[in-house]
Amino acid sequence: MLLCTLILRLPVEKSGKLKVTLLQAWQVISKLCPALLGSNSNFYMSASIDMLQQLLFDLAGVMPTDTQPLFDMASRVLLEAGEAYIRTGDTSRKLAFIEQGIIRSYIVKDNGDEATLFLRCEGQFIASHDTIIHRQPSRFIYRALEPVTLLQIDYDVLEDILKNHPEYEPLRNFFLMRMLADSLKIMESFVTQSPEERYRELLAERFDLINRVPDKYIASMLGITPVSLSRIRKRMHTKGKS
Amino acid sequence: MLLCTLILRLPVEKSGKLKVTLLQAWQVISKLCPALLGSNSNFYMSASIDMLQQLLFDLAGVMPTDTQPLFDMASRVLLEAGEAYIRTGDTSRKLAFIEQGIIRSYIVKDNGDEATLFLRCEGQFIASHDTIIHRQPSRFIYRALEPVTLLQIDYDVLEDILKNHPEYEPLRNFFLMRMLADSLKIMESFVTQSPEERYRELLAERFDLINRVPDKYIASMLGITPVSLSRIRKRMHTKGKS
DNA sequence: CCTATAAATTAACTTTTGTTAAGCAGTTTG
DNA sequence: CAAACTGCTTAACAAAAGTTAATTTATAGG
Numbered sequence: 001m002l003l004c005t006l007i008l009r010l011p012v013e014k015s016g017k018l019k020v021t022l023l024q025a026w027q028v029i030s031k032l033c034p035a036l037l038g039s040n041s042n043f044y045m046s047a048s049i050d051m052l053q054q055l056l057f058d059l060a061g062v063m064p065t066d067t068q069p070l071f072d073m074a075s076r077v078l079l080e081a082g083e084a085y086i087r088t089g090d091t092s093r094k095l096a097f098i099e100q101g102i103i104r105s106y107i108v109k110d111n112g113d114e115a116t117l118f119l120r121c122e123g124q125f126i127a128s129h130d131t132i133i134h135r136q137p138s139r140f141i142y143r144a145l146e147p148v149t150l151l152q153i154d155y156d157v158l159e160d161i162l163k164n165h166p167e168y169e170p171l172r173n174f175f176l177m178r179m180l181a182d183s184l185k186i187m188e189s190f191v192t193q194s195p196e197e198r199y200r201e202l203l204a205e206r207f208d209l210i211n212r213v214p215d216k217y218i219a220s221m222l223g224i225t226p227v228s229l230s231r232i233r234k235r236m237h238t239k240g241k242s
Numbered sequence: 243m244l245l246c247t248l249i250l251r252l253p254v255e256k257s258g259k260l261k262v263t264l265l266q267a268w269q270v271i272s273k274l275c276p277a278l279l280g281s282n283s284n285f286y287m288s289a290s291i292d293m294l295q296q297l298l299f300d301l302a303g304v305m306p307t308d309t310q311p312l313f314d315m316a317s318r319v320l321l322e323a324g325e326a327y328i329r330t331g332d333t334s335r336k337l338a339f340i341e342q343g344i345i346r347s348y349i350v351k352d353n354g355d356e357a358t359l360f361l362r363c364e365g366q367f368i369a370s371h372d373t374i375i376h377r378q379p380s381r382f383i384y385r386a387l388e389p390v391t392l393l394q395i396d397y398d399v400l401e402d403i404l405k406n407h408p409e410y411e412p413l414r415n416f417f418l419m420r421m422l423a424d425s426l427k428i429m430e431s432f433v434t435q436s437p438e439e440r441y442r443e444l445l446a447e448r449f450d451l452i453n454r455v456p457d458k459y460i461a462s463m464l465g466i467t468p469v470s471l472s473r474i475r476k477r478m479h480t481k482g483k484s
Numbered sequence: 485c486c487t488a489t490a491a492a493t494t495a496a497c498t499t500t501t502g503t504t505a506a507g508c509a510g511t512t513t514g
Numbered sequence: 515c516a517a518a519c520t521g522c523t524t525a526a527c528a529a530a531a532g533t534t535a536a537t538t539t540a541t542a543g544g
Contacts, residue, residue: 190429437500458522467501
């Protein structure tokens with residue numbers, strides 16, 4: 001029972017009965033026992049270049065065969081677990097689509113503590129916002145928490161392509177809108193919810209993330225310390241049975 | 243002395259000596275006594291249509307005389323103090339540039355409390371993000387805190403214009419980037435700073451705002467209660483003389 | 485298999501915030 | 515002018531979060 005609590009990061013009743021949905025259980029099992037799903041299967045659905053091409057077609061009606069100029073300029077980047085993708089002081093204007101893995105974006109504060117701004121996984125975009133938006137060296141570090149596969153393009157190169165291929169412009173808008181939507185949602189959560197409520201929401205909406213990432217990064221992203229997150233989880237186990 | 247404290251929202255030493263810069267003092271005086279500056283002068287610099295045209299020229303090299311199709315579709319909107327610009331449930335996809343005044347964007351929580359997402363003033367954009375990004379009825383209310391002048395355009399109309407005038411596309415990117423930059427900065431402040439530090443920063447960077455807006459909205463935007471903000475300010479007066 | 489290391493928990497204590505309610509000052513309204 | 519109202523402050527108490535440090539629990543390496 002205790003083992004389950006630690007791995008599942010879920011409330012466990014005093015009786016020892018787990019309160020998990022079938023989907024959640026399957027997710028955990030498939031992670032622990034990949035063999036169950038066949039040798040080459042991968043539980044975490046990886047996002048492919050096809051998704052982006054489909055997206056571009058849906059957004060702008062550009063046929064996948066016509067998007068070669070764009071994807072010719074993109075390159076696939078592989079990162080090892082723990083490897084830094086962007087470091088403090090970098091001036092590159094990298095923009096990437098995560099095909100597989102998790103990237104953590106964080107800043108080192110004056111007192112030496114790290115503050116995690118966000119955790120992004122497959123199907124999401126990451127962008128060096130200091131360099132792209134403000135044209136200043138990055139104050140943030142982007143680091144792979146798992147082996148990561150990226151589809152990367154430099155924002156300057158993208159801008160060049162867009163000059164000759166304005167038909168791809170909807171892709172840039174989609175990227176910006178999606179980044180904006182994410183940020184606004186997080187902003188909203190900070191002014192409307194308590195840390196505990198934010199954690200409950202994360203548990204409900206990004207359950208997979210909680211199981212793949214150390215709690216201390218989750219805590220930091222919620223704006224609290226790991227000690228506080230541990231207490232929140234204890235309160236959730238004992239009292240609120242939701 | 244007490245009067246000064248209330249109006250200036252600034253630390254007052256026990257001796258009664260005000261700790262304000264010349265600029266700050268002038269700002270307050272000019273607000274209290276507009277007559278000092280002449281009958282038609284306006285201290286808060288209003289942002290004009292010229293600024294937008296200049297911006298478009300800087301960004302894309304489009305001559306101001308060529309931007310008529312764009313500005314023909316924009317309309318000037320006047321709001322009284324306290325008037326709602328966008329209400330809960332609205333489906334319009336309004337996008338506006340604030341020429342004059344302050345707009346507060348807030349949401350009414352389940353318990354009836356209001357949570358302020360942001361306060362925007364002259365020179366900034368506001369946009370109904372629920373309708374524009376998610377195409378869902380607005381959960382937020384946008385309300386004028388002062389008499390407001392807006393330069394408004396519907397996002398759908400803007401998109402139509404952009405189909406025929408792709409040369410204005412940089413304006414949309416600028417707008418999205420700026421909204422994103424603002425959101426990211428606020429997100430960053432929530433994970434790296436305490437409420438007191440966020441208030442100090444607001445005091446340093448948006449001093450004008452603090453004097454034009456009731457504290458309770460500032461508190462809400464910082465993610466705390468008005469009572470807590472009052473205590474923070476008290477701590478700042480007595481202890482930290484910074 | 486044992487040890488070193490990192491992550492999470494727990495505890496004790498301090499600080500801060502939330503909550504509720506009372507009071508005060510300034511403004512508006514009848 | 516008095517009364518109602520709004521916004522800010524203060525107080526008292528409860529709840530939550532920060533801090534530091536010790537302990538337990540995995541994970542990784544030899």
